[in-house]
């Protein structure tokens with residue numbers, strides 16, 4: 001197999017994204033079947049993992065009301081955990097990463113549910129460690145405001161330390177299941193954690209078994225300096241946004257530097273870059289499609305509504321045809337900076353258009369896009385891509401273009417795997 005192989009993952013929310021367009025089917029995304037089909041397609045295409053996004057609020061930042069969030073279907077989303085268990089049942093090799101917020105989930109509960117799903121999936125579960133970014137979410141949990149950005153990461157650091165100790169509270173051979181002695185679990189191999197930190201306390205042990213992977217796979221998307229340090233300390237896979245190849249390369253090398261400083265090996269953490277490939281039978285057809293999508297007023301309002309909700313900056317106040325003024329946030333800082341491209345002087349309308357292809361442009365036929373992905377990865381140095389659909393285009397048509405068009409083109413070039421070599425998620429992730 002070629003040495004320049006890279007990893008693929010898919011990113012989406014459990015929502016009704018593509019209900020208006022020609023490929024939205026019956027518009028029913030809520031019984032989970034659409035996502036089960038997606039998971040099967042991804043497994044057939046040998047993706048490493050499916051990452052399920054999550055947020056915990058209905059935002060009213062855009063225009064000061066919930067109107068736009070609800071009109072465009074930005075807000076409603078199901079909890080990803082029950083879906084993760086269904087996907088575990090339906091698949092046998094695909095990694096399943098669900099998002100849970102360290103700001104709101106009690107650590108003991110998170111450790112337990114993640115351990116449980118790791119068992120249900122036979123070692124294929126992962127946790128997307130987010131700290132949340134919205135006051136509206138904080139207000140759903142009895143707080144007036146979200147903790148300050150960097151404090152959230154200090155808290156998350158301690159939180160993950162505790163969660164890992166809870167997973168370790170059962171030694172690997174604690175379950176004896178000895179019929180002769182009648183011992184199920186050896187009490188000498190199950191330990192209290194007696195954790196007393198600055199933010200969290202927990203007695204332990206966990207009342208469920210050690211997860212099959214030891215620790216479920218840890219995934220992180222911190223983009224700010226504090227976020228990167230947190231990611232480098234714990235993550236098995238980091239998902240990142242780079243607007244161009246230079247930024248991707250820089251990001252990965254910063255992470256590698258941090259990993260080394262922390263005594264970790266760079267090859268033990270896979271950095272995947274968010275991309276939105278658009279493929280069709282010809283280059284022109286693909287470009288034409290993108291032009292059509294980005295000119296749709298619904299698309300424009302959708303992007304601004306979603307961005308407002310995760311940055312808590314009301315984008316309805318800005319002129320679409322004027323350069324975006326300087327903006328700052330206590331929310332998703334990295335996301336805002338990437339979108340705003342400060343200093344570029346680009347009008348807001350152009351920034352919205354650019355955000356469709358998220359980062360590097362991958363528009364063309366399956367073959368030309370596969371070639372470009374190969375070139376980019378070679379320049380960046382690895383480790384792979386996190387594919388997400390353009391907004392409002394998450395449907396079976398788009399999925400098939402990727403899994404039955406683009407991925408086979410990548411496979412023909414020896415750039416991605418054609419079969420899984422391991423049963424468990426982390427083993428596949430670290431296999432190359």
Ligand SMILES: Cc1cc2nc3c(=O)[nH]c(=O)nc-3n(C[C@H](O)[C@H](O)[C@H](O)COP(=O)(O)O)c2cc1C
Pocket residue numbers: 011052053054055099128129130131132133221222223224225226227228239240241274331332333334335386
């Ligand atoms: C690909 C990707 C997926 C993300 N998924 C979520 C998510 O599901 N829920 C969430 O609250 N934040 C999510 N985030 C936001 C990150 O956790 C983080 O807040 C953001 O990248 C900004 O980084 P910073 O907090 O270090 O400024 C995601 C970010 C990226 C790039």
